[in-house]
Amino acid sequence: DAMVIQNPRYQVTQFGKPVTLSCSQTLNHNVMYWYQQKSSQAPKLLFHYYDKDFNNEADTPDNFQSRRPNTSFCFLDIRSPGLGDAAMYLCATSRARGGSETQYFGPGTRLLVL
């Protein structure tokens, strides 16, 4: 089945220790998104790629970086995780950016920072 896959589902890291979350998709979608979602809050868009074109949200901390080496894979790097970065990280894809294009989400990676 075509889908969005995130690994790992749960990630524990130490304060200040770099961590990488991964996302892959078999939908062949052009756009990939990374969201941060904290409990009972709206998903917060961190950045997105339209093909290889990287788009960073203005309020995304410099601590967060992303890489998209090819159409199928996208990575979220947190260079120095703080306690406030503990959250669910959601990867999503869409065929394009406009109109009725639906975003399809992966199962998420829950990050715990000790």
Next chain:
Amino acid sequence: GQNIDQPTEMTATEGAIVQINCTYQTSGFNGLFWYQQHAGEAPTFLSYNVLDGLEEKGRFSSFLSRSKGYSYLLLKELQMKDSASYLCAVRDSNYQLIWGAGTKLIIKP
């Protein structure tokens, strides 16, 4: 600024009908989405409205009034598995999705 408002929490009874409201103020409008999110899981797409009126899809219906900046999601014949958060999201003039914080729906037997 851009804003999406939804009730934080609602409670309903199994077998009943519930309406979840969403009001929005955004820079432009290019459609409104409803997503369902079970606890600890990813959001899944439920519906999309871009024109005024009611869209029906099985037990779920979604309504839009662009002039009022208002939408609702109507869930009929509630089942226990419908216990989840329901997120409203609006696509603005820059084609960005602006998300609400979600409405947690609790279904009681």
